[in-house]
Amino acid sequence: MILLAGKDIKKSYGIDTIIENISFTVQDNDKIGVVGVNGAGKSTLFKIITGALEKDEGDIFLGKGVRLGYMSQDFEFHSDNTILEEMLTVFRHLIMMEQEIHELELKISNHESENSATVLEQLLKSYANLQEQYKQQRGFEYQSLARGVLKGLGFGPEDFDKKVNILSGGQKTRIALGKILLQDFDILLLDEPTNYLDIQSVEWLEDFLKGLRGAVLIISHDRYFLDIVTSKTFEVENKTLVEYNGNYSKYVELKRLRQEELMKDYAQQQKEVERQKAIIDRFRQYNREKSIKQAESREKALDRMELMDKPLSTPKGVKFTFEPRVKSGNDVLFVNDAAKAYDRQLFENVSFEIKRGEKVALLGPNGIGKTTLLKMIMGIVSADKGNIRFGTNVNVGYYDQEQENLSQGKLVIDEIWDEYTELNQTDLRTKLAAFLFQGEDVFK
Numbered sequence: 001m002i003l004l005a006g007k008d009i010k011k012s013y014g015i016d017t018i019i020e021n022i023s024f025t026v027q028d029n030d031k032i033g034v035v036g037v038n039g040a041g042k043s044t045l046f047k048i049i050t051g052a053l054e055k056d057e058g059d060i061f062l063g064k065g066v067r068l069g070y071m072s073q074d075f076e077f078h079s080d081n082t083i084l085e086e087m088l089t090v091f092r093h094l095i096m097m098e099q100e101i102h103e104l105e106l107k108i109s110n111h112e113s114e115n116s117a118t119v120l121e122q123l124l125k126s127y128a129n130l131q132e133q134y135k136q137q138r139g140f141e142y143q144s145l146a147r148g149v150l151k152g153l154g155f156g157p158e159d160f161d162k163k164v165n166i167l168s169g170g171q172k173t174r175i176a177l178g179k180i181l182l183q184d185f186d187i188l189l190l191d192e193p194t195n196y197l198d199i200q201s202v203e204w205l206e207d208f209l210k211g212l213r214g215a216v217l218i219i220s221h222d223r224y225f226l227d228i229v230t231s232k233t234f235e236v237e238n239k240t241l242v243e244y245n246g247n248y249s250k251y252v253e254l255k256r257l258r259q260e261e262l263m264k265d266y267a268q269q270q271k272e273v274e275r276q277k278a279i280i281d282r283f284r285q286y287n288r289e290k291s292i293k294q295a296e297s298r299e300k301a302l303d304r305m306e307l308m309d310k311p312l313s314t315p316k317g318v319k320f321t322f323e324p325r326v327k328s329g330n331d332v333l334f335v336n337d338a339a340k341a342y343d344r345q346l347f348e349n350v351s352f353e354i355k356r357g358e359k360v361a362l363l364g365p366n367g368i369g370k371t372t373l374l375k376m377i378m379g380i381v382s383a384d385k386g387n388i389r390f391g392t393n394v395n396v397g398y399y400d401q402e403q404e405n406l407s408q409g410k411l412v413i414d415e416i417w418d419e420y421t422e423l424n425q426t427d428l429r430t431k432l433a434a435f436l437f438q439g440e441d442v443f444k
Contacts (some may be wrong), residue, residue, distance in 0.1 A: 001028040003066050003187050003215055004049070009058035011044055018044050022058070022241040024234060026187065030215040033226040033248055036236035038436070042219045043073060045236060046189050069185035071177055073192045073219070083167075084160040086175055087146040090182045094139045101130055149178045152204035153197070154366045170196035170366075181208060188212070191219045198365045223248045238312055262311040269308050276302050320434050329392035330356050333377065338386035340372055347373065350386070371401060413442040 004026040011018045019041040026032065034042050047053035049060055050070045062068065079086050088095070104127045111120050138145065150160065153174045164172065173196050180188065194202050206228045209216055217234075220226055226233075226248040233244045233251035242258075244251040276298055283295035332354045339348035346369035354360055362370050375381040377388055378398050390396070407415055417428055432442050 003028055003063045005061040007059045009048060010056045011048060012056055017239055020239050024241055024243060026215050028215060030232055031230045032217045032232045032234055033230035034217055034219045034234045040236040042236050043191055046191055049189065066186045068187045069180050069183055070189040071180045071191060077176060079164040081164055082161050083155060083164060083175060086164050087150060087178055090179050091142045094137060094142055097134050145182060149181055152201060153178050154201045186214045188216045193218065194220060194222050194225055200365055259311060266308045266310055325395055326393045328356055328394045331391040332356050332394055334389045336387045338376060338388060339384045340369060340376060341384055411443050412437055
């Protein structure tokens with residue numbers, strides 16, 4: 001059953017065409033990964049599907065009665081509710097039904113015997129019907145469902161009574177995702193759903209989406225997540241969309257084969273074009289009426305030929321190397337018996353050493369104190385106890401999750417240039433290009 005379809009979708013901003021000639025269908029129970037480089041138009045397509053953005057051309061078809069849920073990458077909301085209260089707003093209809101059931105119970109218990117038996121019979125019938133509706137709509141389980149989703153997304157019972165408005169942006173995003181997952185949508189559009197999720201929560205989400213009835217379209221750069229959840233892939237590339245049957249790994253293989261086939265077809269066509277041109281030139285050299293007519297006939301046939309565009313190569317990935325200004329000593333970092341607490345103990349008795357050349361992953365669930373530990377190492381946050389010490393000639397770079405040090409009003413090129421004034425424009429733009437900031441992008 002087709003739930004959603006798009007035909008010849010186009011969207012431009014000014015003279016810049018973002019997407020065009022995009023057509024697709026989404027069947028019941030499809031689990032689709034939507035992939036492509038940043039800026040390809042994936043989120044734009046999602047917004048057009050939901051009606052949040054007007055398309056320039058084309059049509060979107062949504063099946064009759066099909067319910068569509070959408071969570072954007074930059075979702076924001078404000079609420080005075082607690083975390084659990086906010087999740088339960090999804091079941092507002094059930095909460096209202098509970099009130100109706102309670103009111104009927106009061107009327108039945110207060111019904112006096114001298115009143116008409118017909119009235120009591122009608123009350124009991126209404127009560128039975130309402131109870132059945134309540135049961136069918138998961139009225140007896142919605143509280144546990146909400147708590148289960150919160151737990152899956154990394155919130156413990158101790159978090160349920162916290163106010164939403166005191167939470168970080170990442171925590172609010174997890175709540176927004178949870179609310180979407182609790183609703184009975186026929187199609188879910190999820191834009192980077194694994195952002196702000198720890199490993200355990202990502203694994204929980206994988207299982208949840210695999211078992212979900214209905215279709216899911218997922219924008220994600222997490223290839224492992226897509227491999228587990230999806231069975232079809234839409235690639236948005238060069239302004240259009242190509243569909244591949246299979247998860248991310250299968251898509252990579254199929255795309256390589258498709259690219260090879262396109263290059264082969266293109267080369268064969270170019271060879272044929274050159275062959276025809278050579279024949280035309282030879283006929284013209286004969287300079288006879290018959291041969292000239294043959295040349296003109298072949299020229300017309302060549303003009304009618306639908307020439308292929310040369311297949312575009314795969315966009316380059318990010319390339320960079322870490323080269324220290326000065327070679328450090330063999331011992332890079334010492335942490336001994338470090339501890340930190342706020343309203344609760346985050347961690348204690350933390351000790352480790354890092355040697356030159358080691359690559360270390362810092363793992364743990366959300367809220368366990370990973371970022372706090374990094375800030376302690378950088379001296380941004382003080383340790384409650386313990387000792388942290390760098391080795392000889394250690395130069396430290398720090399990438400902040402929230403990027404609070406970026407100047408929102410600056411151009412990309414100025415943000416870097418103001419920090420590294422010794423670079424000339426050529427060197428600076430070369431380094432920016434390594435991170436895929438090219439052309440006019442550096443002036444955004």
